[in-house]
Amino acid sequence: MPVETIKWEHGRVKYIDQTMLPNFFVEHLTDDYLVIAEAIRELQVRGAPAIGIAAAFGVVLGAQKTFCKTLGEWTSLIDHIIDELAQTRPTAVNLFWALNRMKNVLHADHPSIDKAQKALFNEAMQIMNEDKRICREMGNNGAVLIQDGATILTHCNAGALATADYGTALGVIYAAKEQGKTIHVYADETRPLLQGARLTAWELMQNEIDVTLICDNMAASVMRQGKIDAIFVGADRIARNGDTANKIGTYNLAILAKYHSIPMYIVAPLSTVDLEIMSGKDIPIEERAAIEVIAGFGKRTAPENVHVYNPAFDVTPHDLITAIITEREVIYPPYDGKLIKLKKIS
Numbered sequence: 001m002p003v004e005t006i007k008w009e010h011g012r013v014k015y016i017d018q019t020m021l022p023n024f025f026v027e028h029l030t031d032d033y034l035v036i037a038e039a040i041r042e043l044q045v046r047g048a049p050a051i052g053i054a055a056a057f058g059v060v061l062g063a064q065k066t067f068c069k070t071l072g073e074w075t076s077l078i079d080h081i082i083d084e085l086a087q088t089r090p091t092a093v094n095l096f097w098a099l100n101r102m103k104n105v106l107h108a109d110h111p112s113i114d115k116a117q118k119a120l121f122n123e124a125m126q127i128m129n130e131d132k133r134i135c136r137e138m139g140n141n142g143a144v145l146i147q148d149g150a151t152i153l154t155h156c157n158a159g160a161l162a163t164a165d166y167g168t169a170l171g172v173i174y175a176a177k178e179q180g181k182t183i184h185v186y187a188d189e190t191r192p193l194l195q196g197a198r199l200t201a202w203e204l205m206q207n208e209i210d211v212t213l214i215c216d217n218m219a220a221s222v223m224r225q226g227k228i229d230a231i232f233v234g235a236d237r238i239a240r241n242g243d244t245a246n247k248i249g250t251y252n253l254a255i256l257a258k259y260h261s262i263p264m265y266i267v268a269p270l271s272t273v274d275l276e277i278m279s280g281k282d283i284p285i286e287e288r289a290a291i292e293v294i295a296g297f298g299k300r301t302a303p304e305n306v307h308v309y310n311p312a313f314d315v316t317p318h319d320l321i322t323a324i325i326t327e328r329e330v331i332y333p334p335y336d337g338k339l340i341k342l343k344k345i346s
Helices: 033-041 048-064 071-086 093-106 113-143 169-178 195-206 216-224 250-259 336-345
Strands: 006-009 012-016 027-030 151-154 184-188 210-214 230-233 237-239 244-247 264-267 313-316 323-325
Touching (some): 012 048, 048 093, 093 113, 151 169, 169 195, 210 216, 216 250, 230 250, 244 250, 250 313
Parallel strands (some): 151 230
Antiparallel strands (some): 012 027, 237 244
């Protein structure tokens, strides 16, 4: 891939500032966990897997710069850092999954602070390396569903910028290309922050994938014209029954896909499955600031003092999802028992 969204470099974390794309390619380098927390909160780092990786590295940075006389006191302070990182985004379960892994390592039996620091670093690196492998496995599993010459619609950004490798939904497209298939992609702009326009279109062009950008409200029209063969999107949390939270606007696409008899595929690692959530109605949905809607990129486009509702995600019911593509296999309905089985062996 032409970019590495996040990486460890000589005791610091380097990450791409995705709020600057596509106009500027900016990378930040930090040794401060508070900077990582702010980067996640402000969407400089975004995408469920990438958020989890960033948070894990944030714990490592905090651990490296926290000094105490006793292991117990040090552990307590690192617990506080983990809790701070957990407050950054509420919907993407990968954040909490990664931080829980770091917490389990933190509370293992370590003979010294130094050994505990090394164990946390090793766990964060493992989380990142696992994501790289998982991206490839999801890509290969999903690519068999794409025919040569197919046209794919995607929403938001679920590619290299959202993971440690070549992505979830876009990873399927990259894998299909590597198999020699010719693919055309329609990318929704993805209001209000334009992750499709700013990130997905840019990323696909970097990888020489034929891409056409459309406004979100054009999706029905291109479907009716017969231009879409399948829809592939990522996920931020999947409930036990298969209900899936993803970027706001995904539910719209699922309804349209059902009407036009177009398969709707979710591509996500099993770490995105939350068995504690029984259905989509229990998934916490992040609401973001009104400014993103009324003046998202500096120019006001709505009246002063207008009321704004700005949920960052919506939930697609499981009965609108054709299949869920994971690193283990492609799962077809009914989802609940299959997700439970795969999750327990993952």
